[in-house]
Amino acid sequence: MITVQELSKNFSKKTVLENVNLHVNKGSIYGLLGSNGAGKTTLLKIIAGIIKQDTGSVMVDHSKVFDQVGIKQRMIFIPDQPYFFSHYTVKQMAEFYADLYSNWNHERFQQIQRILKLDINNKVHQFSKGMQRQVSFWLALSAMPEYLVLDEPFDGLDAVVRKKIKNLIIQDVAERQMTVIVSSHNLREVEDICDYIGILHHGQFLFEKDLDDLKSDIHKIQIAFKGDLPTKLIDSFQILHKEKRGSVYLVIIRGDRVEIDETIASLEPLVYDLLPLSLEEIFVYEMEGVGYAIENILV
Amino acid sequence: MRLKTSLFSHELAKQNFRQVGWISLIYMVSLFFFVVMNVILNIGNVEEYYYELWRNELFHLGAGFQLIFLFLIPVLMAIFILRYLHQKDASDFMHSLPISRTKLFVHHVGFGFIALWLPILLTGLILFIIANVSNVAHIYTLSNLAYWILMSLLILSITFSVSIVVGMLTGISIIQGIFTFIFLFFPAGFTLLLIFNMNFALIGIPESFYLGELDKFSPITDVAQLTVEEYASPLKVMVYILGTIIMLGLGLFLYKKRPVEAATQPIAFQVLKPIFIYSFTFCFTLIGGFYYGIIQTDIRWILFGYGLFSLIGYLISQVIVQKTWRVFHQWREYLYFCIGAIIFMVLIVFDITGFENRIPKLEEIETAYLITDTYMFNNRESFYGNLNGFTDPTDIEKVQALHRQFIDQSRRADFLDHNRWDITVRYKLKNGKDFVREYHMLDLPERFPIYTELINSTTYKLYTEPIFLIDQQLASSLRFSTIGSYKELTITDRDQIVEFIELLRQDVLEEPKYARETMTYIDIHMVDQADLGRYIYVEDERIINWLKQNKLYEQAMITVNDIDRMILSDSASYEEILYAQNHNFDQKDFKTLLVTDEEAMQDILDQTQMGYVEDDTYIVALYLKQRLDPIIIYVDSVLVPDFVTEYFN
Structure with missing residues (x-):
């Protein structure tokens, strides 16, 4: 469990994070979204105990992280550009990890090797970018971390590699309750694996949501009445968005599905359809609700 | 699950080895060529080295490169061992690992030390083996070797640890390198600059008194002394060791405080940025004053120097801090600096x-000294212990009166005058403190009769002339040698030596200020004290008589019996005389007088002296029997016998 409370961080005189709160449950995958420069990397580095916050606290399993070897043993941070010692082969890097992480699992290392089919005697620097990324996951997952902190892990990777890596992550989350925080500036990249999403903008969270709640909470309906929309509907539910095409209204509405069904049925609509809503659409309307256009915040 | 609590990580050490092992290897190889090879090549080469036994030869092998490497290698080592702190990705990676900062520090710095020490220790071992299997006593002894190992390790360690601290303060490796040397040199350089600049405004700063010790303030300036002299005081060794330990402690402290995001930042700690800007600007301002003080010696130029250099220093510091050349819009701090600097200057100028x-009060003073050569005074003090200065109240009052005159008549500009005399007044106070002032006066003897009186006093001579400070019982031999080693005489009889020294002391006390040197030099060899030597002066009646009484005069001094002929000239130079001699006096350009008559030669000899005095002097080429080349001495025209004057007029 990762708990971030009232976290602030300045670089020189520039505020990067301001009173950030974050909660990640054990065994979940948290998607940290935000445009470039929103403060994602800084937040992740603070959570991983690399840099120190100015104020606020970061607790992982009720322990501080900065300079705490115990908790860092169970956590691995993979930066957007994976780092390897120059001229090290995969094997040498693996030896280095094995020496430092006490949970290192050599069988897992060999198992992943069979999946990735990379030569352990090659120098990591001679690999392509995608292969290097795979090596970093290979090493990280072989160290059997309980927490995996990923900064833009899929950026610039092809679909095949992306798929491979996602599978590796999901497998560990499912098998041994690994907790993952993954940042991205692209919602589509992470929507299929995350259970939680948080959007960071200019160092502050715009909102945080459980994806399941989000999907069951927001609905797109096509509806037509004789005359205008009944005021009861407008008063009972939060209307995030509405537009009129002829006599048919397209409404994005927030509320419990059963309740909405019942209310609308009682109003005797001429037309009533509940349409599927993609995660991206949900975000578009959610953000409109708090006064932002999503294009400004996410790609 | 294994618990990893030990401070040692095999893989980290391996990584360190891959990172900096090459530096150690280069150092080892260069030491092998600088030192070991040179020793091996010179094993049989006894004669060439015979005259250089007095110094530690080991440090001078390798033509200075060894000394340069003593500073260069540890700085390189520190740069590469802390390289991970100065690269963003490496820094993030290393600090995401489950290793505490303390462990990282101990690992990296510890490895750096081993990698620095190993080449020295291995070279030392090889030299030890060489010393045991063959004769190298003409190059080094085992105690030389031990000293070489110890001093090399100390210098490497202090330089490395200073560089570690600097590496923590910055996020850029090149700045770490440059500022290590600035920091190492800083204590000496800053003291010099500050004292020199304060002299422009404040009269009486005991500059020589402080600056005499200046080279000990920095390992870079101290290394010359450490490697030439076969000795480092236990205090100095302690200072080096403690300095290293303190630096390492400071390094670790800073590391724990250091933000990881400081990688690639010129200054790692936010609070240090203004401190850096102001102190860098201040140092540059002082450099400006120093530079113009030396080349222009005019107060207006010095003020110009302050202005110009403060501006340059300020801009450089901004360029470093901002990491950009575009700093010409940042003037706020410079304004603050100028205000501060002007206030500081005003405070100093108005004293x-x-x-x-x-001036200390008479009742506070225990002893007063007048010192014309602070360096020699300090040397005598460290050789012979406490010196007896003026303690009689009448004398102290004279010193005070002179001191008052100095204060009243000193001008600030005198410091900048190249013809100045430096004079230090020092009081030892009853409360155990020293009160020291130094003045820079023009025409000191002419303007201050009290000065002349005091430096001709017995007390002054007693604390100035080493002959009064040695223990005559410790003198082992007296050696008289004439110029060109024409005659040499050594006395080892203890009673004779003591008798001679006591007579010499009486002569010295009565010697006038401008005494005439004879051609004989005495060396007094001491046991456990520094040897001392001086010329015998014509005025030293007691010792000359003593030599005559003991029938040693002929053996110690050049007499008329040794002289074949003399050639005098009133205008010719030494070279001209030689030329004339080689060409059988054919020259018409100048007049020479050849003297061969014994009585006439004796008359001239009685009035000659070694040192050249005034323009109005006769040059005498003295041809000794069985010697081809003449000795050149001089006669003052006032003292020259009449027949000479008549000949030349």
């Missing part, structure tokens, strides 16, 4: 502490 006018 708010009353520094200039202070």
Whole structure:
């Protein structure tokens, strides 16, 4: 469990994070979204105990992280550009990890090797970018971390590699309750694996949501009445968005599905359809609700 | 699950080895060529080295490169061992690992030390083996070797640890390298600059008194002394060791505080940025004053130097801090600096502490000294212990009176005059403190009769002339040698030596200020004290008589019996005389007088002296029997016998 409370961080005189709160449950995958420069990397580095916050606290399993070897043993941070010692082969890097992480699992290392089919005697620097990324996951997952902190892990990777890596992550989350925080500036990249999403903008969270709640909470309906929309509907539910095409209204509405069904049925609509809503659409309307256009915040 | 609590990580050490092992290897190889090879090549080469036994030869093998490497290698080592702190990705990676900062520090710095020490220790071992299997006593002894190992390790360690601290303060490796040397040199350089600049405004700063010790303030300036002299005081060794330990402690402390995001930042700690800007600008301002003080010696130029150099220093510091050339819009700090600097200058110029006018009261003073050569005075003090200065109240009052005159008549500009005389007044106070002032006066002897009186006093001579400070019982031999080693005489009889020294002391006390040197030099060899030597002067009647009484005069001094002929000239130079001699006096350009008559030669010899005095002097080429080349001595025209004057007029 990762708990971030009232976290602030300045670089020189520039505020990067301001009173950030974050909660990640054990065994979940948290998607940290935000445009470039929103403060994602800084937040992740603070959570991983690399840099120190100015104020606020970061607790992982009720322990501080900065300079705490115990908790860092169970956590691995993979930066957007994976780092390897120059001229090290995969094997040498693996030896280095094995020496430092006490949970290192050599069988897992060999198992992943069979999946990735990379030569352990090659120098990591001679690999392509995608292969290097795979090596970093290979090493990280072989160290059997309980927490995996990923900064833009899929950026610039092809679909095949992306798929491979996602599978590796999901497998560990499912098998041994690994907790993952993954940042991205692209919602589509992470929507299929995350259970939680948080959007960071200019160092502050715009909102945080459980994806399941989000999907069951927001609905797109096509509806037509004789005359205008009944005021009861407008008063009972939060209307995030509405537009009129002829006599048919397209409404994005927030509320419990059963309740909405019942209310609308009682109003005797001429037309009533509940349409599927993609995660991206949900975000578009959610953000409109708090006064932002999503294009400004996410790609 | 294994618990990893030990401070040692095999893989980290391996990584360190891959990172900096090459530096150690290069150092080892260069030491092998600088030192070991040179020793091996010179094993049989006894004669060439015979005259250089007095110094530690080991440090001088390798033509200075060894000394340069003593500073260069540890800085390189520190740069590469802390390289991970100065690269963003490496820094993030290393600090995401489950290793505490303390462990990282101990690992990296510890490895750096091993990698620095190993080449020295291995070279030492090889030299030890060489010393045991063959004769190298003409190059080094085992105690030389031990000293070489110890001093090399100390210098490497202090330089490395200073560089570690600097590496923590910055996020850029090149700045770490440059500022290591600035920091190492800083204590000496800053003291010099500050004292030199304060002299422009404050009269009486005991500059020589402080600056005499200046080279000990920095390992870079101290290394010359450490490697030439076969000795480092236990205190100095302690200072080096403690300095290293303190630096390492500071390094670790800073590391724990250091933000990881400081990688690639010129200054790692936010609070240090203004401190850096102001102190860098201040140092540059002082450099400006120093530079113009030396080349222009005019107060207006010095002020110009302050302005120009403060501006340059300020801009450089901004360029470093901002990491950009575009700093020409940042003037706020410079304004603050100028205000601060002007206030500081005004405080000094107006001497708010009353520094200039202070003279200790008679009842506070235990001893007073007048010192014309602070360096020699300090040397004598460290050789012979406490020196007896003026303690008689009448004498102390004279010193005070002279001191008052100095205060009243000193001008600031005198410091900048190249014809100045430096004179130090020092009081030892009853409360155990020293009160020292130094003045720079023009025409010192002419303007201050009390000065002349005091330096001709017995007390002054007693604390100035080493002959009064040695223990005559410790003198082992007296050696008389004439110029060109024409005659040499050594006395080892203890009673004779003691008798001679006591007579010499009486002669020295009565010697006038401008005494004439004879051609004989005495060396007094001491046991456990520094040897001392001086010329015998014509005025030293007692020792000359003693030599005559003991029938040693003929053996110690050049007499008329040794002289074949003399050639005198009133205008010719030494070279001209030689030329004339080689060409059988054919020259018409100048007049020479050849003297061969014994009585006439004796008359001239009685009036000659070794040192050249005034323009109005006769040059005498003295041809000794069985010697081809003449000795050149001089006669003052006032003292020259009449027949000479008549000949030349």
